[in-house]
Amino acid sequence: MRWFTADLHVHTDLSPCAKSMSPDQVVRAAESAGVDVIAICDHNSAANVAAVQAAAAQVVVLPGLEVNTREEVHLVCLFDHLEGALALQEMVYRELPGENDEGIFGPQWLYNEAGDRIGLERKFLAGSCRLSMQAVIALVNRLGGLVIAPHPMRTYGGIIGVLGFIPKDLQLGAIEAPPSGWPHHSPLGEIPGVIASDAHRTEEIGPHMAFYMERVGLEEMKYAWRGLEGRRTHPKFLMVKEALGR
Ligand SMILES: [Zn+2]
Numbered sequence: 001m002r003w004f005t006a007d008l009h010v011h012t013d014l015s016p017c018a019k020s021m022s023p024d025q026v027v028r029a030a031e032s033a034g035v036d037v038i039a040i041c042d043h044n045s046a047a048n049v050a051a052v053q054a055a056a057a058q059v060v061v062l063p064g065l066e067v068n069t070r071e072e073v074h075l076v077c078l079f080d081h082l083e084g085a086l087a088l089q090e091m092v093y094r095e096l097p098g099e100n101d102e103g104i105f106g107p108q109w110l111y112n113e114a115g116d117r118i119g120l121e122r123k124f125l126a127g128s129c130r131l132s133m134q135a136v137i138a139l140v141n142r143l144g145g146l147v148i149a150p151h152p153m154r155t156y157g158g159i160i161g162v163l164g165f166i167p168k169d170l171q172l173g174a175i176e177a178p179p180s181g182w183p184h185h186s187p188l189g190e191i192p193g194v195i196a197s198d199a200h201r202t203e204e205i206g207p208h209m210a211f212y213m214e215r216v217g218l219e220e221m222k223y224a225w226r227g228l229e230g231r232r233t234h235p236k237f238l239m240v241k242e243a244l245g246r
């Protein structure tokens with residue numbers, strides 16, 4: 001086993017709000033920042049994941065997408081294999097209305113595995129799809145993936161910022177720690193925490209947390225969050241419960 005540094009929330013130029021995030025730029029930035037694992041999660045799409053994986057030399061690229069649900073809550077959905085991410089993308093695309101207006105939201109660049117820009121995604125990726133949080137989580141769990149609630153306190157797309165609370169029955173895999181720390185009044189329960197960049201610029205990508213594990217994979221990461229079988233994370237046991245001092 002060894003330590004793997006990770007940044008589990010990174011966008012590419014497919015996200016209209018990202019800039020200078022070609023697959024090559026993302027991979028070079030991650031590798032020069034000393035990141036072993038990145039998760040690529042563009043808004044409502046996994047269409048550039050294969051291109052980032054093809055550009056990667058040392059860094060391991062986990063496939064994902066950041067789904068914007070019917071409630072306008074963002075959910076980072078990660079997978080071990082590209083097939084899972086693309087299967088979710090297909091279901092999200094079916095429930096994602098509208099066309100992107102580049103003038104307002106910015107371009108959504110698609111890349112091939114050679115690293116070339118091959119065109120613009122027409123779908124309105126910044127929009128919300130018709131799937132509920134529960135539906136997305138059920139789909140991801142069925143596909144063997146993991147759901148992380150990103151930037152929870154943000155009023156745009158953050159689960160607590162939007163809803164005011166985390167529904168008890170929600171099967172979240174983990175939650176991103178807000179930069180300002182956990183709110184002391186929130187009964188969040190025992191959900192593992194993640195520190196990730198949500199990078200829309202290369203300089204934001206970094207080794208924000210680390211996993212001590214056998215190999216890169218979602219099951220290994222789940223063990224690390226729980227401190228099981230020698231696996232662990234740094235910051236150590238970033239559990240919401242512990243952060244709340246209970
Ligand atoms: Zn987001």
Ligand SMILES: [Zn+2]
Nearest residue numbers: 009011066198
């Ligand atoms: Zn994001």
